Amino acid sequence: MRNLSRREFLAQSALAGAGLAFPISTWAQAKGANEDIRVAVVGFNGRGQDHISEFRKIKGVRVAALCDCDQAVLDRGAKLFADQKQKVELYRDIRKLLENKDIDAISIATPNHWHSLAGIWGCQAGKDVYVEKPVSHSPWEGRKLVEAARKYNRIVQTGTQSRSDHGLREAIQWIRDGNIGKIQVARGLCYKRRPSIGKVKGPQPIPATVDYDLWCGPGPKLPLRREHLHYDWHWVWPTGNGDIGNQGVHQMDIIRWAAGKNTLSPRVMSVGGRLGYDDDGETPNTQMVVHDYGVLLLIFEVRGLPEKAGTETMDRYKGQSIGQVIECEGGYLAGESAFDKEGKLIKKFSGEENHFENFIKAVRSRNVKELNADILEGHLSSALCHTGNISYRIGSERAPEEILEEIKGNPAGVETFERMKAHLLANKVDLEKSQLTLGAFLEMDPETEEFKDNEAANALLTRKYRKPYIVPSSV
Numbered sequence: 001m002r003n004l005s006r007r008e009f010l011a012q013s014a015l016a017g018a019g020l021a022f023p024i025s026t027w028a029q030a031k032g033a034n035e036d037i038r039v040a041v042v043g044f045n046g047r048g049q050d051h052i053s054e055f056r057k058i059k060g061v062r063v064a065a066l067c068d069c070d071q072a073v074l075d076r077g078a079k080l081f082a083d084q085k086q087k088v089e090l091y092r093d094i095r096k097l098l099e100n101k102d103i104d105a106i107s108i109a110t111p112n113h114w115h116s117l118a119g120i121w122g123c124q125a126g127k128d129v130y131v132e133k134p135v136s137h138s139p140w141e142g143r144k145l146v147e148a149a150r151k152y153n154r155i156v157q158t159g160t161q162s163r164s165d166h167g168l169r170e171a172i173q174w175i176r177d178g179n180i181g182k183i184q185v186a187r188g189l190c191y192k193r194r195p196s197i198g199k200v201k202g203p204q205p206i207p208a209t210v211d212y213d214l215w216c217g218p219g220p221k222l223p224l225r226r227e228h229l230h231y232d233w234h235w236v237w238p239t240g241n242g243d244i245g246n247q248g249v250h251q252m253d254i255i256r257w258a259a260g261k262n263t264l265s266p267r268v269m270s271v272g273g274r275l276g277y278d279d280d281g282e283t284p285n286t287q288m289v290v291h292d293y294g295v296l297l298l299i300f301e302v303r304g305l306p307e308k309a310g311t312e313t314m315d316r317y318k319g320q321s322i323g324q325v326i327e328c329e330g331g332y333l334a335g336e337s338a339f340d341k342e343g344k345l346i347k348k349f350s351g352e353e354n355h356f357e358n359f360i361k362a363v364r365s366r367n368v369k370e371l372n373a374d375i376l377e378g379h380l381s382s383a384l385c386h387t388g389n390i391s392y393r394i395g396s397e398r399a400p401e402e403i404l405e406e407i408k409g410n411p412a413g414v415e416t417f418e419r420m421k422a423h424l425l426a427n428k429v430d431l432e433k434s435q436l437t438l439g440a441f442l443e444m445d446p447e448t449e450e451f452k453d454n455e456a457a458n459a460l461l462t463r464k465y466r467k468p469y470i471v472p473s474s475v
Helices: 006-018 047-057 071-083 094-098 112-124 139-151 166-176 212-216 248-259 355-365 375-393 400-407 411-426 455-459
Strands: 037-042 061-067 089-091 105-108 128-131 156-158 183-191 267-273 286-292 297-303 322-328 331-334 337-340 345-348 396-398 436-438 442-445
Touching (some): 037 047, 037 094, 037 355, 047 061, 061 071, 061 094, 071 089, 094 105, 094 112, 105 112, 112 128, 112 139, 128 355, 139 375, 156 355, 156 375, 166 248, 166 322, 183 248, 248 297, 248 322, 267 400, 267 411, 286 375, 286 411, 297 375, 297 411, 375 442, 396 400
Parallel strands (some): 037 061, 037 105, 061 089, 105 128, 128 156, 183 297
Antiparallel strands (some): 183 322, 267 286, 267 436, 267 442, 286 297, 322 331, 331 337
16 A cells, blocks of 8 residues: 655644544543443434444433435434433434543444544544444555544444354354364355445436535545435445445455455455446355465355346355355354254254443453454454455456456366356346456465555555545554
């Protein structure tokens, strides 16, 4: 990644500071057992509604504020609390919210491009942070959020709630203890139906209730070129990361956890495409990503098309459609059940903890080690999704036989690609006419989290931020 000149560094730092309307603070103090933790939920048109519901269930926690740049969403939130005769403060601008010294923690469920900056600002304002997955829109800004959490001594939890699944924790430890041999391939699966988002003929009107400048935030402020502003932002690169960075980051986190890998992969490549329809989406609806750690592989698969044309049911791999399969020498773990090589059930695991309660527990104790999904875990798993997408984005369309020739040295990759081809054929996709993209084969230095000898790939590790919504080089 290009190093900033001293002038650029100072300019970015100054602009980042100018965007904050609150004093930077490193103050941290454990709340007493009888004191309420006052939480503000930021962004609640979708997943944020669950944040509100979950925090309101926890004894000693009060949802004290709501923040959303869509006034219609904010009004719905206000009505929810008013109907129950409960007080809640309302904000459209997160910077104004963070000036409120009575708020102890913020819970972020905005679109992806806001996650890291909102989290960094929260840490700088002395708030603890719960941030939805992916914790970043790009690898570089995710690392900056980790740095902010450590610098300001904040409790920052990632919204990968499988980390609080004690059955899964037990299953992963059982696998890592070698009960069915060494792990060979850890697979994440996101076979989740994603139909066309439609195709518009030109820029669309922004909903009158939305502050579009705030909505765009650190991303580019571009004309809206899709039918729906909300949710479909997942499928365009300026704001989303496709399904590998949406649903898929949960499974990516689990397979990295199972593999015991605490760095980004030294090698990564991707194959995929947006096939089966022509719409305004940019991210692939069919994708495979191979992370090569040398001794084992992490392989991730995305399928947004159904099992076959004319149906809405989804494919399954060893019983899983959205889940993980950890393949070992003597069997495999599928979901939370272990099987031998013939598919006979060996053992089942169960038990879980509330992920939001785990966050509050750590907020009270000020002990980061009590978090089930510390921000560093969230950064690494999110960044694995991003590096797979980077490979895809700088790739080129190729015929199936050319792709097979390029990946023939990787038997697990070939097997995955052959199943991808069969899946697309079942959906009547002609791969000679609608070709897949063979992504770049990238090598990374896991220490610096930069690619080796590939300027195009390194350019996508971050983005050009829009004033004043700048993720600072020095947090």
